[in-house]
Amino acid sequence: MNTAAPSDLPYLDAFPAPSHEAWRAAVDKVLKGADFEKKLVGRSVDGIRIEPLYDAASGARAFRAQAGRWHVASRLDHPQADEAQALAMADLEGGAEMLTLAFAGARAARSYGLVADDVATLDRALDGVMLDLIRLRLDPAPQGRVNALMVAALVEKRGHAPSELSIEFGLDPIGVLASHGSLAAPWPELGRRLAAVIAALKQRGFKGPFITVDTRPYHEAGASEAQELGAALATAVAYLRALEAQGLSLAEARDAIAFTLVADTDEFLTVAKLRAARLLWNRVQQACGLTPKPATIHVETAWRGLTRRDPHVNLLRGTIAAFSAGVGGADSLTVLPFTAALGLPDAFARRVARNTQLILLEESNLWRVADPAAGAGGFEALTQALCEQGWSRFQDLERERTDDQQGMLAGLINGHVQQGLARERVASAKAVATRRIPITGTSEFPNIRENAVSVLEVAPVRKSPGQLGSTVARNPGEIVKALLGGLNRSEALIPPHDGLAIDALPSHRLAEPFEALRDKADALPQRPTVFLATLGNIADFTARAGFARNLFEAGGLAAPSGDGFAQNGATDLDALVGAFRQSGAKLACLCGSDTAYVDEGAAAAEALTKAGATVWLAGRPGEIEATLNKAGVSSFIFVGCDVVETLERAQAIVSA
Incomplete structure (x- = not known):
């Protein structure tokens, strides 16, 4: 409702400004005695009140580091290097400007992912890709340290100046612990290795960011918006502590960190979540005594929202999520292809995913306004509410303690995180089962005569553990040189000892109960x-x-x-x-x-x-x-x- 002073459009002044009381009287007349709260006021899963109407408002704003277009990202996740290269080149020629390397074993690779055990194979997968003209990011994965060093070795092999490249190295041992349930060493040792890899990459001239705080494992396990924000902050603070303990300044540790968040089909809450994430990260930096720098945020559309039935509806889900990410201020964005829940997407599905972004950029011009949601009462109110809720969840995680850990790690080790997410999964499962959360094409308006869609005929990757790693200790710089000389991935690993083990977070799609029923009937x-x-x-x-x-x-x-x-x-x-x-x-x-x-x-x-x-x-x-x-x-x-x-x-x- 516009209650502002007269605008620069003179004809508006000829009409009386509507009051909230007049609007409410008109609404009550239509409701005919029905309960206003029950009919028109909603609540998010975090209990945030969602009004039917808001006044114009203003709030704190946190901008991206660079205004303008977000970067269109595509995934390089085919197991075979030659096939991965062909798909990657088609993506780049079709408008993508960022590639996400999803190595085999990454949760986000969905049982696929590039199998590259040496630099020569990685070089073949990226043949023709001009690393100095695109952006590259690595998906967090087990053996992330070796993945990062392999990329560094490839850069050296090709003769690029690392300082002129844009590479996010995707190191996220806490995210790997959450998604896979184990780490190969105790946390202090992993913190030492993390700092050593970052130091070696910086010494070579790479700018980073080197660490990715990835919230996808929590979102796929059922996290609400506030839980996702709390997990992001608690994980980032755990990395700040670990790197500071290894001698890095807080400013250096802060600059090493980027974020990966999720966009789903709730447009208002997704926009508010991304805006809140920037504001909350600024607050963390201020609490550390730092002058805030804008967060680097990559966004991926929600895996848990994809369906295997009537998958063309996923095109609409991807469009809404991409729009929300763009309005919310994503620095880069991956739209999951509409067939991703069925297998490895083919060239057509990847093309549609790219074009979804390109239309929003080139035809809808979403990027031309730095913060389109600013001033809209609904977005401002939801952003502020999520800041409060996210900060509360962050503080809740920070209070967690085990014998020798605190914060996010303690919450994962003692099961606090898993229990909180399990409660959300139960609630969302009930809402899906009762169709209070409808899934178009699956639980609502199903199409039992749907046409089949195509995916690539590629078998899931089942890698054997291989060797336990070299018994000869090498620092990261020596490993890069050895990889250039043909060292195999398994030889670059460090043998595991006294690692961490927890209950891994499940990866869950909302449509799965209905899909199981459809599969049973079809059989x-x-x-x-x-x-x-x-x-x-x-x-x-x-x-x-x-x-x-x-x-x-x-x-x-x-x-x-x-x-x-x-x-x-x-x-x-x-x-x-x-x-x-x-x-x-x-x-x-x-x-x-x-x-x-x-x-x-x-x-x-x-x-x-x-x-x-x-x-x-x-x-x-x-x-x-x-x-x-x-x-x-x-x-x-x-x-x-x-x-x-x-x-x-x-x-x-x-x-x-």
Whole structure:
């Protein structure tokens, strides 16, 4: 609502400025006594109040280091070097300007990833890629230290000046611990190795950033926006402490750190989360006595939001998430291809993912405003609320202690992080099952006749552990030289000893319960059918028949409906029962108006039961529940019911 002073548009002054009271009076008139809070006020999973209307507002702003376009990133994640190179070149020629190296073993590689055990193979995968003209980033992965040194060796082999390159080295041992459940050495030793690698890379002229605080493992495990922000801050502070303990100044440690955050389909909360992340990182720097520098933030669209069913809907999800990331101030962005949940995306899916960003950049011109959300009351309020909630979660993590650890590491070791995320997963699973969180194309408006999409025919990578590493201690500089001489990855590893082990965070997509139901139905010799026993005229049963068909098809059960069985203002029960017998179905669902249920529901249920049907009813039975149950209705489907549990029971009936 605009309550500002008269603008520079004179014609606006001819109209009276609306007041909040006048708006509320108009709303109450439309609501007709309904509860304003329940109807129009929402809450995020963190409990943040989301109003239907906000006044214009202003808040603290944290800009990117460089205004302008964000960098379009594509993933280099094909296991075979030659195939990876061809896909990477197509991406770069098609408009990408950043490549993300996802080595085999990285959580984000999804069981694929580049298999490169020596510099020659890495060189082949990047053949033709001009490292001085693009940006390169490494996805956090086990053996991240060796991955970083292999890239450094490749740069030296090609004769580039490291200071002129833009490379994010992706070191994130805490993220690897969270996603994989183990580290090869105690944390003090890992801190020493981390500092040694950073020192060696800086000595060669690389500018970094060297460490990536990656929140994807937490998001995939169910994290809310505030939990993701809290994990990011606590992890970053753990790295600041570790590097300071190894002799780096806080400013040097700060400059070594970049962030990877997630954008999902909640536009407002995604924009607010990214804006809040910058403000919170500034606050951490101030608390450390530093003059704040802008965070470097890479954003990836949400894995947990992708679906395997009706995957073309993922195009819409990717577009919303990409738009939100651009408005929220991402420095670089990866849009996951729409087929990513089905396998390794092909060239077409990768092209569409690139073009999603290019259209937002070139045609929508999102990059031309530094902070488009500034001044909008909704975004400002949500940003401030997430700052408060994120800081609270950060403080909660900082209070965690184990025998010799504190903060994020302690929270992972003692299970505090896992328990908090598990609670969020349970809550989100319930919301998905009841369709309070709808998944278009999967739990809502499913398409049981969907066309197949193509992915690359590549087997998942199953790498053997190989050697335990060299028994000869080498510093990072010596390893780079040895890699240039042909040293194999396994020989550059340090044998594990007395490492850390925790319960790894699960990687979870919201659609998985419904996908499992669809897979089970598709595995049957023929698609099972539910008979929709419609009562009365077509106008009377269409709404509930549509609801029932939508619900059953979400579990892979066909539920066709026709023009009904109306006769003289009622239902021809003989025709209805005859159609049921002809359908071959075992489950029948009554669909009609409340009046029809009162007048004909019991008779229809009794007739269908005698014909051998298990009878359900679409809608809430109200006062006639006992009568319907006595007539044979054994279950009711309605808005807010547990659809997953309902479909499991339906499948048991139709497949018996």
